[in-house]
Amino acid sequence: MSNTPMAANPLTRAVLEIDEYVSELGWDQPARLFALVDTARLRAEQPSLADRLGLDGGAESAALTPIEQEEIPAGKPLDEFLGTIAWPDAVTGCALTVERLMLPPSAEAEVPKDLGEAALTKWVAEHPERQEVRMTVAVLRDGSRESALRLREKDSPTEVLTGSDLVPGLARALTATFED
Numbered sequence: 537m538s539n540t541p542m543a544a545n546p547l548t549r550a551v552l553e554i555d556e557y558v559s560e561l562g563w564d565q566p567a568r569l570f571a572l573v574d575t576a577r578l579r580a581e582q583p584s585l586a587d588r589l590g591l592d593g594g595a596e597s598a599a600l601t602p603i604e605q606e607e608i609p610a611g612k613p614l615d616e617f618l619g620t621i622a623w624p625d626a627v628t629g630c631a632l633t634v635e636r637l638m639l640p641p642s643a644e645a646e647v648p649k650d651l652g653e654a655a656l657t658k659w660v661a662e663h664p665e666r667q668e669v670r671m672t673v674a675v676l677r678d679g680s681r682e683s684a685l686r687l688r689e690k691d692s693p694t695e696v697l698t699g700s701d702l703v704p705g706l707a708r709a710l711t712a713t714f715e716d
Contacts, residue, residue, distance in 0.1 A: 547674055547682045548698055550600040555672045555684040555696055558633045563688055570602040572629035602631060621713040630710055631674035637661055638669045673706045677714050681707040
């Protein structure tokens with residue numbers, strides 16, 4: 537991706553590349569799952585696939601290549617779906633992009649008690665301070681993690697927030713897909 541900012545860490549670069557790809561598709565997209573593979577290994581072991589993906593020999597050997605997986609089944613809770621995944625050894629890591637509504641920390645005190653999941657979702661969707669956010673979370677087998685957050689109201693590559701612990705629950709769920 538030509539517009540992806542250079543980042544010091546290959547995992548951060550992969551997260552930003554995925555964020556850029558999904559941002560080009562627009563908002564209101566389904567969750568998307570990506571396998572992360574070592575680019576040099578992919579070139580060596582699957583040269584025809586590397587060619588189809590446009591991976592020339594000039595890329596950094598430590599770089600990661602995101603490969604989008606099949607569509608996540610509609611209607612299946614994300615945590616249940618993630619519990620069904622098993623990755624082959626060639627997959628170095630994985631990433632997930634998902635859109636959600638987010639409230640500022642100040643709204644936590646306002647949350648009505650004893651709401652069921654559907655009622656809570658409705659309450660958040662109607663809250664005047666809600667923000668639409670796209671989260672891209674990636675993890676590696678070694679436990680490394682990275683995230684990118686993009687707010688719909690600040691939909692610009694220069695406004696993407698990155699950090700390793702922005703969405704810890706989702707990072708833990710993705711890490712669990714590598715456990716036996």
